[in-house]
Amino acid sequence: MAKSKEKGLGRGLEALLPEEDFLDTPTEIFMCPIEALRPSPYQPRLQKDKGLEELASSVKEKGLLQPILAREITPGIYEIVAGERRFQAARLAGLEKVPVIVKELSPQEALELALIENLQREDLNPIEEARGYQRLMEEFGLTQEEVAQKVGKSRAAIANTLRLLKLPDYIQEDIFEERLSAGHARALLGLAENETLLKHVRDEVIKRGLSVRQTEELVKRLKAGARTKKREKPKDPNLLALEQELAEVIGAKVKISWGGQKGKLVIEFHSSEQFENFLEKLRG
Numbered sequence: 256m257a258k259s260k261e262k263g264l265g266r267g268l269e270a271l272l273p274e275e276d277f278l279d280t281p282t283e284i285f286m287c288p289i290e291a292l293r294p295s296p297y298q299p300r301l302q303k304d305k306g307l308e309e310l311a312s313s314v315k316e317k318g319l320l321q322p323i324l325a326r327e328i329t330p331g332i333y334e335i336v337a338g339e340r341r342f343q344a345a346r347l348a349g350l351e352k353v354p355v356i357v358k359e360l361s362p363q364e365a366l367e368l369a370l371i372e373n374l375q376r377e378d379l380n381p382i383e384e385a386r387g388y389q390r391l392m393e394e395f396g397l398t399q400e401e402v403a404q405k406v407g408k409s410r411a412a413i414a415n416t417l418r419l420l421k422l423p424d425y426i427q428e429d430i431f432e433e434r435l436s437a438g439h440a441r442a443l444l445g446l447a448e449n450e451t452l453l454k455h456v457r458d459e460v461i462k463r464g465l466s467v468r469q470t471e472e473l474v475k476r477l478k479a480g481a482r483t484k485k486r487e488k489p490k491d492p493n494l495l496a497l498e499q500e501l502a503e504v505i506g507a508k509v510k511i512s513w514g515g516q517k518g519k520l521v522i523e524f525h526s527s528e529q530f531e532n533f534l535e536k537l538r539g
Contacts, residue, residue: 289352
């Protein structure tokens with residue numbers, strides 16, 4: 256039998272599987288009753304797979320061309336490690352038996368493989384993807400760099416995806432339900448510390464159907480305005496009273512700023528005559 260590996264699983268799965276090809280001998284594959292298979296408890300996909308019915312039609316016509324990787328959890332019962340989508344399609348197609356490869360894997364190896372197989376799928380929802388990365392880090396103590404190596408992505412891509420989990424649950428739900436894209440969500444992260452403003456912008460983006468670029472510009476303007484307001488602290492009432500007193504004495508608008516051990520006094524004048532009057536009062 257020609258050697259082959261799971262199509263599209265990338266370097267991540269190969270790095271975790273034993274070095275020998277698990278299709279080395281025909282005896283490693285057996286036709287397993289479909290009712291003896293159990294789904295992986297670490298399946299990150301929560302949304303309905305939109306292409307599953309199409310795959311099921313292909314499986315019904317041609318059979319299951321690639322075997323499912325599983326491990327025996329009790330005698331005669333097997334937990335799927337890689338190939339759950341094929342399993343679901345085969346069940347939908349009405350197959351009674353499917354080709355299975357059984358491997359001796361520790362629970363950690365099995366869980367890691369199950370997560371990584373799904374995380375390498377292109378159509379995984381960004382929130383499902385982020386939660387998968389988070390589980391790899393929390394349950395197996397992996398760093399972002401190690402996760403990146405296992406799933407064949409850059410560390411920056413992993414970090415940017417994980418940042419989506421900093422958003423409130425209702426925005427994560429928006430992404431999950433495809434009301435907002437991952438691009439919209441990353442733009443909204445700029446307002447994560449201001450819950451009221453974040454909610455307002457999120458509502459506007461959905462209501463007006465703003466693009467990612469428009470959302471980025473809106474967030475940028477709002478953040479600039481918030482910084483300006485933050486810098487403009489309420490003035491000390493004593494300074495305001497002093498400004499008023501000086502203005503009455505010299506007949507011109509006065510502005511006093513004070514910080515720490517130094518300050519600034521600004522006197523406005525609108526004509527040379529007004530300036531001369533001010534000088535006379537100052538000298539006299």
